[in-house]
Amino acid sequence: MSKTIFPQSIKSRPVYATLEPRPGKAHLVIADGEGADALGDLLDKAPDRAGMLGAMHILYTPGPNGTDLWAKVQGFGAAQTYRAPTIPAMLPRLSKVVSEAHMGTQFYVTGTEGLMGQAEREIMMTGLPFGAIQKEHRGSTLRRVQCVHCKGITENVALDPFACSHCGLHLFVRDHYSRRIAAFQGVNIDAEDPGLVPAAVERFK
Amino acid sequence: MSLDFKPDLGDFFKEETFRDDFTFKNSPASIARFPFPFDRDEYMYSVNMEPHVSGRPGSVFEKTFDVDEHYVSEMIDRAKVLAEDPLRCQSLPHMTLAGWDLLELIMDSTARDYPQWFSLHKNANQWHWINRPLGIDQKFTFLDGSTLPYGPMEYITRQMQGDFSLQDERDGNLWMDAGMITTQADWSLDFDVGMNFMEWHAPVPLAHEKQVFDRALKFLLKLQNGSPVRRFNWTMTVNPLLDTAPETYPKWGPTKASLTPENLGSKQHLRVELQALFRLPRSNAIAFSIRAYLGKFEELVTMPKWGRRLHRVLRDIHPEIAAYKGFARNQPAMVEWLAKYDDGKPTSAGWWPEPE
Incomplete structure (x- = not known):
């Protein structure tokens, strides 16, 4: 499933772009469901795929529509790959990882709006402005x-x-x-x- | 933690209610100074800001913060709203200094403008505040939160008419990061706190396309300490209910269906917001005061110019504005009720009433 095109709406409604590789000391990926495909596209664009994966931590959970691409996510071979059964189950680990993130960490959030919103909130609590978080919508619009x-x-x-x-x-x-x-x-x-x-x-x- | 009112109504302040039996009404003097918001016979959104300088004596523009005959009863109503729902007052952690700025602004202004009701004595940071109408006598240390029963914003806005929000400035935008919101025209502080200027105005129709918010934001980012500005906003409210919150919409929504030709004049209220914006000195935040005035249709038409004009404005209003402001369903009944007060004569420019 490719990127979702949302209808024109009001200015408080979030808009999403396409994930782009950025230079960083660490790469934190938070994804659900079809977000695994966006991560695949991101890695395909990376100038140094192996280097990026070597500094990457992926937190993944199946989408609300049941889409579970865990095998694909595992197959990327990131330094750390974690599967949570649900978003609420992921949040404690996400909170700890985000609070310990160093300067120079890149954040990539992709999948459904519920997952992206909750991940963004955890990251913003550390003081990082939301504009520094890349987000790409994939999958369900629930x-x-x-x-x-x-x-x-x-x-x-x-x-x-x-x-x-x-x-x-x-x-x-x-x-x-x-x-x-x-x-x-x-x-x-x-x-x-x-x-x-x-x-x-x-x-x- | 409490702020125990021991109100002293004296011979100026009125005992009245904004809930249950709704005994609120305006005295003739209060009608004469009502801030009628239409300066012409039509209405459209605009960046209608002007310097908040002292205006015509006796008008709502005379003082920095207008304290009127409804003061004590409005503060009692606010205390009741907060007891039922404490989420109506919120301040994100970085906004405490802006809260002290606001406390200082309100205490300084009201002690200067209304010495018969408010006093402030300062000895360095040892302050002594007296609010006679509410029966409050408080000694505290300025900038030391442990010496007040509430945070500084909540403490002072429990004692001042009108809603208040505090905007932090960063990234070329204003962020509504604190507020005391109990007399709102159907918007939720709890949902909107933390949003930027464009986001919290997002649901407003038409105005974004007219670049109203882009221009207003540019204007406000240049706001200087000591040079506040003001504007009007308005909507319609059935019953003198100050607290038209989305949270309680299921409770007050059905009243919109309760209007009849017989009760419309006393139940339907024009709700006017006198909004003022102040740059704060220490925090560089912007304080936004949103003071709501309620006027019954039957009170407003005692001024013939207002009767004519209100009829024409409501008759010709853009349907999207009527829908957004929540009175589309009652617009025909309002226009019909007002028609008998419009004899077709021309009206003079400006909003001041004119005796005939």
Whole structure:
């Protein structure tokens, strides 16, 4: 699956580019699902593939749509390669690795928006500006959405509107996005006319 | 940790509510000084900023921070909102110094402008603050957070009408990294805190295409300490509910469907924000005060010029603006109600009311 083209949207909605190799003392890759393909393309462009892999640490987890390219990721032969079963399971290790990253470390984040948002948040907590983190979207467009009412986050939202997995309110999904929360905003769709909930549409896959 | 109000209403401040039985209303004097935001018979987004200098005596522009008859009741309402949802006040860790800057600005300004209500005595960093309407007498050490019951931003904004946000400046942008937001027109501080200027304005329609935010940001990055600026914004609110937060939208959303021709004049409010921006001296942050004024339609039309003009503005408003501001469903009813106050006569330029 190649790079996703998202429709034109508002200015808080993240945009993604293509991963490009940059000179660095260390290369930290955080990927899920089809992000493995973006990593493959990145390595194909690297002027010194062996050198880059020798200084590379990959954290990988299958995508929310079930895509698991672990064999491909292992096959790259990076200095360190780690597979987490889920994103939440990856976060403790990611947090430690990021907090110990030295100056000159390059960050490459690729895969779904939920994975990229949460990885970016961990990296930004170290004080690194988000502009220094390369991100490339691949794979599923399922969304991570925060309910503005109860504050609970629903993962892998496909339908719009959908029922909040915490409070049960019917939420419509905005493009308004918070990097601090790593989520899009969900707002009650029938607040003004309780019970009038339009039919759900599969907007994200 | 608390800030116990022992309010003294005196003969100026009113006891009223912005929730439940909604007893809020404006006195005739308060209507006469209402900041009616339309200086012509039509409305479109613009970079409508002007120097925040002392304006016409008695107007909301006279003082740096306007303290009016609703002060005590608004502060009690804010305390209730915060007790229900502490996330309405947030300050990222690097914003504490900006909070002290804001505390100083508000204490200095109000003690100077309203000596009958506020006093500030300074002996080096040993400060003594007295807020008579709220019954507060506080000795503390400036820049020492352990000497106040809250962080400096929260402490002072629990005592000042209007919402406040604090913007850090870096990378040629402004980042909303702190705020006290309890009288907002349907936006979430908890979601937006940490965003830059373009991001937190992202949901606003039409204005991005008109380059309004690019020009406003350029203007604000040049803002100098001691030369604040101000602008108006406005929206519509059913019931005198200051706290129209997205968090509680399921609670107040249904009231939009409660208007009838009989109750519209008393239930429908024009909500005006007088926004002022101040460059802060130590942190180089920008403080943004967003002071909300509520005016019932039946109060506003006591000024014939405003009745005519409000009718024309709402009748001709761009549909996307009506939708974004959340009053599209009630626009026809508002226009119909206001029509009887528009005899078609010309209106004079500017927003000041005119007796006839």
